[in-house]
Amino acid sequence: MDVKSAFxxxxxxxxxxVEQPKGLVDPSFPNHVYRLKKALxxxxxxxxxxxxRLTQFLVNQGHxxxxxxxxxxxxxxxxxxxxxxxxxxxxxxxxxSDKMVQHFIQQMQPKFEMSLVGELTYFLGLQVKQMxxxxxxxxxxxxxxxxxxxxxxxxxxxxxxxxxxxxxxxDENGVAVDQNMYKSMIGSLLYLTASRPDITxxxxxxxxxNN
Amino acid sequence: MNVxxxxxxxxxxxxxxxxxxxxxxxxxxxxxxxxxxLDFDETFAHVARLESIRLLLGVSCILKFKLF
Numbered sequence: 001m002d003v004k005s006a007f008x009x010x011x012x013x014x015x016x017x018v019e020q021p022k023g024l025v026d027p028s029f030p031n032h033v034y035r036l037k038k039a040l041x042x043x044x045x046x047x048x049x050x051x052x053r054l055t056q057f058l059v060n061q062g063h064x065x066x067x068x069x070x071x072x073x074x075x076x077x078x079x080x081x082x083x084x085x086x087x088x089x090x091x092x093x094x095x096x097s098d099k100m101v102q103h104f105i106q107q108m109q110p111k112f113e114m115s116l117v118g119e120l121t122y123f124l125g126l127q128v129k130q131m132x133x134x135x136x137x138x139x140x141x142x143x144x145x146x147x148x149x150x151x152x153x154x155x156x157x158x159x160x161x162x163x164x165x166x167x168x169x170x171d172e173n174g175v176a177v178d179q180n181m182y183k184s185m186i187g188s189l190l191y192l193t194a195s196r197p198d199i200t201x202x203x204x205x206x207x208x209x210n211n
Numbered sequence: 212m213n214v215x216x217x218x219x220x221x222x223x224x225x226x227x228x229x230x231x232x233x234x235x236x237x238x239x240x241x242x243x244x245x246x247x248x249l250d251f252d253e254t255f256a257h258v259a260r261l262e263s264i265r266l267l268l269g270v271s272c273i274l275k276f277k278l279f
Binding site: 130 | 214216219245250252259263
């Protein structure tokens with residue numbers, strides 16, 4: 001599930017003042033400013049304030065914060081585990097008993113405004129398919145977007161886009177490529193290794209480009 | 212005392228046909244004017260790694276529970 005306007009939930013530890021929002025200035029006190037109790041988007045401490053608020057809430061609910069991964073929370077109720085992984089405003093959770101899961105949702109809902117409470121199907125560009133005792137991850141939507149983004153959607157298919165034993169050397173007369181676009185492409189491809197570790201070859205190409 | 216200025220951000224959300232379906236407005240603080248030590252102290256927040264998430268998917272499968 002997804003917490004709506006997550007950063008607005010964080011409490012501030014510091015004294016922060018903001019001017020009155022344009023269009024909503026109090027005519028009797030036009031020179032007054034607001035002292036913030038909670039964070040606003042754009043404030044330096046907003047992400048941390050939110051992380052702290054959520055962490056505190058989960059710990060109060062009996063969850064243990066992970067020692068290595070500080071965004072993983074585990075609750076152990078007589079050997080029955082309930083796990084919650086947070087990614088800023090996105091929370092993935094599940095548990096060995098329905099009761100624990102229902103309890104978790106019921107505790108969260110009155111505290112935070114949330115959307116998309118349902119079975120996990122999409123997370124960080126990763127499509128997730130959960131079956132009885134199988135789980136699939138795929139990134140086909142992400143790939144389709146990529147192909148479109150880099151203008152390759154009307155190009156044909158190639159079984160092997162490059163010769164496999166070709167030794168790559170510098171093209172002395174070649175025109176320089178747009179480095180930013182190239183790096184963006186490689187970065188986008190690297191993200192695909194999350195579901196397709198077999199394309200880790202991309203990293204080798206990246207090395208070549210950096211040299 | 213430092214007073215942080217704010218700004219309205221307006222955005223039109225459109226559907227897949229390009230028709231505007233929502234007009235969104237939000238107020239944001241112009242955090243770049245904040246001074247360390249005066250307006251903020253700690254700003255670091257942890258974020259999960261994609262590898263951890265993949266691991267979680269695996270664990271949920273082994274323990275046979277659904278993720279939400």
